[in-house]
Amino acid sequence: xxxxxxxxxxxxxxxxxxxxxxxxxxxxxxxxxxxxxxxxxxxxxxxxxxxxxxxxxxxxxxxxxxxxxxxxxxxxxxxxxxxxxxxxxxxxxxxxxxxxxxxxxxxxxxxxxxxxxxxxxxxxxxxxxxxxxxxxxxxxxxxxxxxxxxxxxxxxxxxxxxxxxxxxxxxxxxxxxxxxxxxxxxxxxxxxxxxxxxxxxx
Amino acid sequence: xxxxxxxxxxxxxxxxxxxxxxxxxxxxxxxxxxxxxxxxxxxxxxxxxxxxxxxxxxxxxxxxx
Numbered sequence: 001x002x003x004x005x006x007x008x009x010x011x012x013x014x015x016x017x018x019x020x021x022x023x024x025x026x027x028x029x030x031x032x033x034x035x036x037x038x039x040x041x042x043x044x045x046x047x048x049x050x051x052x053x054x055x056x057x058x059x060x061x062x063x064x065x066x067x068x069x070x071x072x073x074x075x076x077x078x079x080x081x082x083x084x085x086x087x088x089x090x091x092x093x094x095x096x097x098x099x100x101x102x103x104x105x106x107x108x109x110x111x112x113x114x115x116x117x118x119x120x121x122x123x124x125x126x127x128x129x130x131x132x133x134x135x136x137x138x139x140x141x142x143x144x145x146x147x148x149x150x151x152x153x154x155x156x157x158x159x160x161x162x163x164x165x166x167x168x169x170x171x172x173x174x175x176x177x178x179x180x181x182x183x184x185x186x187x188x189x190x191x192x193x194x195x196x197x198x199x200x201x202x
Numbered sequence: 203x204x205x206x207x208x209x210x211x212x213x214x215x216x217x218x219x220x221x222x223x224x225x226x227x228x229x230x231x232x233x234x235x236x237x238x239x240x241x242x243x244x245x246x247x248x249x250x251x252x253x254x255x256x257x258x259x260x261x262x263x264x265x266x267x
Binding site for chain 1: 217
């Protein structure tokens with residue numbers, strides 16, 4: 001089947017569910033959840049699988065969290081004084097500096113895919129939340145036609161696989177992380193599933 | 203549905219189901235909010251740093267709940 005024919009098909013449920021996980025991670029990593037968002041997170045239910053139990057833990061931590069504490073936690077983790085405990089950018093993880101070659105490569109790929117940073121977004125595009133948001137959009141077709149799986153894998157392998165697992169593992173054990181320890185666990189588990197699932201289809 | 207005859211695709215879907223994407227996904231989808239907003243093509247044109255292409259350029263927005 002040609003790429004175009006494949007892309008114009010309806011996106012199957014299992015694939016759309018991946019987009020939902022990416023969106024959830026993007027939402028949590030782009031800003032701390034407010035009170036209504038925490039209440040919604042509390043309603044999450046998972047099963048006994050690694051991903052399911054990560055979801056359950058996220059719900060439990062959301063239930064125990066106060067919005068003001070979550071805001072401080074987010075600042076300590078990602079913003080801090082000068083910088084937070086973690087620097088959630090691909091370029092920093094891969095080179096030790098911001099705005100290096102990994103960002104340039106991402107910008108090249110974004111241009112090819114027809115994705116650009118929204119005017120009001122200030123962070124460089126290789127922020128983990130932006131990359132999760134892009135994956136969600138590429139899967140679901142928010143930027144046009146849904147991207148064929150092989151090209152999703154290319155994007156994932158280039159821009160997320162080299163560092164996202166390490167970032168989420170760091171988040172899971174970061175000293176400032178409470179709610180975000182569960183986000184780290186969820187992200188790490190999800191990236192492992194993504195990696196395996198791409199390998200199966202390759 | 204023709205993709206279901208593809209062994210690898212079926213294996214992938216089965217794996218995703220077993221990995222609990224299905225079990226947790228219904229609640230996750232409910233909280234994950236709207237998909238990224240498609241942008242106004244006129245706004246995209248004004249964005250000088252990107253090469254113009256014939257198709258509509260979409261902007262992503264960092265997700266918010």
